[in-house]
Amino acid sequence: MAEAASQDLLLAAAFVSDAQYNRNIPFKTSPEAVRLYYLYNHWIMRTAAYFFIFLNLSLALFEEPAVYPLPFLVTSVVEVLCLLVFFGRLTHFAKVTPRNVFWKDTKNICIMVAILLSLTDLAIYGVLRIYNVRSIRWSRIVRPIFLVNFAESRQIRRAFRSIRNTLPEITYVFLLFMFSLLMFSLMALKLFGERNLLTAEGLPYFRNYLEIVFDLYVLVTTANSPDVMMPAFDFSSWYALFFIGFVIVNTYIFMSLFLAVVYNNYRKHLKNEIRKLAYMKRRKMIEAFNLLKEEEGAQFVVREARWKQLVKLVAPDTSNSHRELLLRISDDEQKGFIDKKSFVQLADLLNIQVITLKIRSHPLGQWMPRVYQSAVSQFLRSMVRHRGFVWTYDVIILINAIFIALDEETPYISYAEWVFLALYIIEILLKVYTYEPRAFFGKNQFWNWFDTLIIFAALTATILNTTLKSTTKYNSQQILDIVFILRVLRLIRIVDSIQRFRAIMNTLINIVPTMLTFGGLTLVVYCVFAIIGMELFHGKIQFFPANSNAPHALECGNPALKDSLFARGKYCKNNFNNFASSFIVLMELTVVNQWHDILLQPAKLYFIAFHIVMVIIIVNIFVSFILEAFFVEYSLEKTPPPPPQEGSLLDNMESTEHDLEGDSGAKPPSKGLVFKIASKRYRTVDALLQRMFEAEIPLEDEGPSFEEILNLAPTAPVPSHPTSESAA
């Protein structure tokens, strides 16, 4: 009986922690599966999985065409190792989830197919290599699948789902856009085709229909903006109207339409996903509740003791006082048990980051109270606390900026650098002296951490550089560059002094996690296109250093490029000769400008495909991300502070803590335990939307079953409250 109870507890804890992290893994309910589930989600296992995913992706750096060449044997052994790890993780996952769920999940199938494909390709390539037959390592483009399909990359997967759902809508707009492009091209052919005009390079202008289509497509991206117009414009000013009309219709209206479609679908889809998550969480919390419930009067409840055991299991790191606080919030009438309504909120309560900051006297004050409380020390501390201290350092930063700009190898200024470093170090020491060190380096003190890291990194690098210089009479370029960058970064601090700037900066810092998802998305697209690009264009263009006397050094080693804009612009290093430079070329193509010059003739289709995928879809998704994140931030700025009820509870808690600590009570405000809710955690689009949606679900509504949730149609984004059919 006791064992069964503890098993229930274990299972319930698994449910709660699953809900807490929105993991969304349906797992078997046997005790050993639950233990495996814990292991699966252990941070070491997750980190290892990510490590091998990125190792596998970065293999492209070492395989031919390589940035850092390694023998084929080494890379293939590493790849096999990665694939083994992926297979192991997948097997682990299979042990955790019920069999039918596992086999119905596309992402698991995807991973298996990808592993098989990779192994097959590796084997074929290896065998052919022995017989000296070159073949294509085509399986390399499936590698990003591992990044997308492992259970951890929920966000990236969601973004891809969002793209997939946007595709039909965007295809229609795209077709219409292409139609408009073709019409304009036809018009251009009729208007300019027989004028015998020449471009600035003396080439025929607008003669061939397909070339016109391409030129006008490039004009949509504005990359050849006035050039493509100039010959016609020189011929007659009225022809400018054609191009103006074209730009208005295609660049402004259609491109905005793309953004509108992507943004609209992104929001619609996000809502649906969040709804699924909220239902899933509710469902899991109810499962946990049902495992632990006992009868109490007319209702089922969870008793305090069990609840505490549960919390201890789910979040073993929380302090006693934190647990007390959570209990007080859940059982606000102190009845000794927690009802269903409060219980289902546990996952969210656990997610609220509570900073347990103990306002106690400075360690120095305890260690040598006489010195710390002396008049000089007191004066020093009040000085540091004064507004003028910040202003003084703002002025110092500005002077420093001027010195950095001047820095001209004169010894006087290089000494000044030491002075500034010393001043900054003194500032940090003074602040640590004045404020409590643990508060100063608290989790949410972004700027303090930033300052300290930058200053000490700069100190280390400067010392290192000086040592190198005095011993070997030689400046290490890398170290010097880092020193320069660190010096300039130091100046960013000044932004923190102005309230309004700080607010914008905080918004930007808050949306960093969202942007990382976008980074993952970009990585996947870049990887695929880089690998294809390397297969197609590898070696077509060579880069020679400026003083090279190789043949055709100025034409990038390719006689066909003689006199081309490509060679004239010295773009030789923009090539697909290895993974790293492919990435840089793709980055340039994302930025769009001059892309028609960067590309080679046969590559047009490749570049148009990249443009459609990256610029039209992904960059618009990124803009949607930022718009949405900013709007959420903006709406949060206006929301009133949290309801007083919760606040008063917190106050209670504070006094309770004082009692618990058995403090002498001489100086309660300066010594004691204060909880501060770091609401930052909620400041992401996801979390906010989720909370908003949860508020809409009535408590009695347990939501659809797991199966139903997974199959919720995205076409019904507004929930039709299935209360009647699913209320338990």
Place this chain on the structure above:
Amino acid sequence: MAEAASQDLLLAAAFVSDAQYNRNIPFKTSPEAVRLYYLYNHWIMRTAAYFFIFLNLSLALFEEPAVYPLPFLVTSVVEVLCLLVFFGRLTHFAKVTPRNVFWKDTKNICIMVAILLSLTDLAIYGVLRIYNVRSIRWSRIVRPIFLVNFAESRQIRRAFRSIRNTLPEITYVFLLFMFSLLMFSLMALKLFGERNLLTAEGLPYFRNYLEIVFDLYVLVTTANSPDVMMPAFDFSSWYALFFIGFVIVNTYIFMSLFLAVVYNNYRKHLKNEIRKLAYMKRRKMIEAFNLLKEEEGAQFVVREARWKQLVKLVAPDTSNSHRELLLRISDDEQKGFIDKKSFVQLADLLNIQVITLKIRSHPLGQWMPRVYQSAVSQFLRSMVRHRGFVWTYDVIILINAIFIALDEETPYISYAEWVFLALYIIEILLKVYTYEPRAFFGKNQFWNWFDTLIIFAALTATILNTTLKSTTKYNSQQILDIVFILRVLRLIRIVDSIQRFRAIMNTLINIVPTMLTFGGLTLVVYCVFAIIGMELFHGKIQFFPANSNAPHALECGNPALKDSLFARGKYCKNNFNNFASSFIVLMELTVVNQWHDILLQPAKLYFIAFHIVMVIIIVNIFVSFILEAFFVEYSLEKTPPPPPQEGSLLDNMESTEHDLEGDSGAKPPSKGLVFKIASKRYRTVDALLQRMFEAEIPLEDEGPSFEEILNLAPTAPVPSHPTSESAA
């Protein structure tokens, strides 16, 4: 007494028509002021005002530096005439509105100051001209003020207000962006400044701080994207990271942030404006109600007879049956009077475009029934109605597209053009033969109108061209160009055949009015910048035709431009030598690409200012326009059809109409009067938001007074329902 009653009626009608068109003019309540008010809003007066505003703006085309030079005397006489008209219109307006309102309104003061300034400047310039002293016509930049500040341009003014309200927020973001730019520039100076690198043109690379700042500002607009990176990238691949970081932070994040700020403020501000409008409209309708009300039992009402007189006054063009319909909707229980609640909706009811389409037999059917009902005719008509007819013509259009692309002066193909023209004309004739002509050319039959106009314009132009050719053996280039354009435009029709495309096209057509506002905004900004640009850069660059042998023809007449990118790109025609080419240069700058090449050295500040105003603010507003319009369209697509209650009323109305017409009743569905609500009119952002907001105002709430409404703070965009303090 009767006169007083008719005066009340007149005044009430003025209130209603003001509410109907959202004119927002507070007018005096004396009978003669009301008559003046009607005159002021007469369409001839309004059109005349617009005509003189645009005449005044277009003077820039004829004044030095002129596209079409006219003597100074002519332009100054025209300008004085325009100013007189503006003054007259303002005086008219002053007679209509109460004096204190008139003098408190900034836009009236603006117009007066602008008139004074223009006259003063004109006088000074004229006098100086007599003494042959050249001076600057600085007052020309105040001309757009007339476009903005006349009461008619509510939308443009609102957009400007929106910009003004966005400024503080955007300034902060801009300062932060500039700070980031300065930091990156400092970093670039430290990293690359002492490397002695050279650009592709052999110039020193990243040596001077200010030049770096400018180069990186240009990089933010992506205009010099790979070029600015190449020297550093060639030196070391790692330096690409600096530029990638720069682009991510500044181009992607900050530019999206600008869009987010502009969009957010645009929405916030729009809501507030709409709220004001809705309150104003409600207030006016209540004023009108109070003028006409009579006691009926416990409540005040407006009797049917008076109501009809009112509607006749407000909308003299509505048919009897339309008025009956409105009455039935307002007095749905047929009590013989209209209560307050129904009365205040009158303005909106009048705005609903009701198409009175009489389903009656074809005129030919009445004229020569035997022929029209014959078997051949019936077969013809069923053929035209068949889906295959549309498909056949789609195929014909496609074939035509191929013929247009081929058109190579071969006689065979030029005959084909006549065949296609004939086919299209036959199509239109067949359609008119089959469908009722008045239904075919109905107000909302956009595509039918489009088709017919294009075809007949093409027919006229082709005949004209052939005549010219056969008589003078000379193709008129202009006419030929128009023929070409019309031929291609014909092909657009194919879009209409695909349901989903039609939906997108309709969205686009619906947002055209919104885009016109943006056009006005752009016009104002372009005018100001063009006039400043002409003063600053006039004559600096000359354009010579290709075969010119003038000195420095290749350097645009400016020896300083020798070997510059500007001359190499043959950009000579991009100059500020007259109003028209200034507009084209500004258009190119709006598109952004190559703007750093187009500009001359001293013009950097001018161009940066233009970039900030046009690209960062106005283009973002335009994108916001389109996003919002598209979202509204999208949300409308999903809204259910209008409530059945109203629908059934309409059904009643239909049958009532049958009775009224005294029809024989043989074929009610094919003969009779059917009302169709053209809901398109509501499909603008404004109208939708207004309706949504009106639904939120409770009927008892008469809203704040006129004065209060005008001073509603934009900082309180969500109405706090001032019911308690202002309920009458």
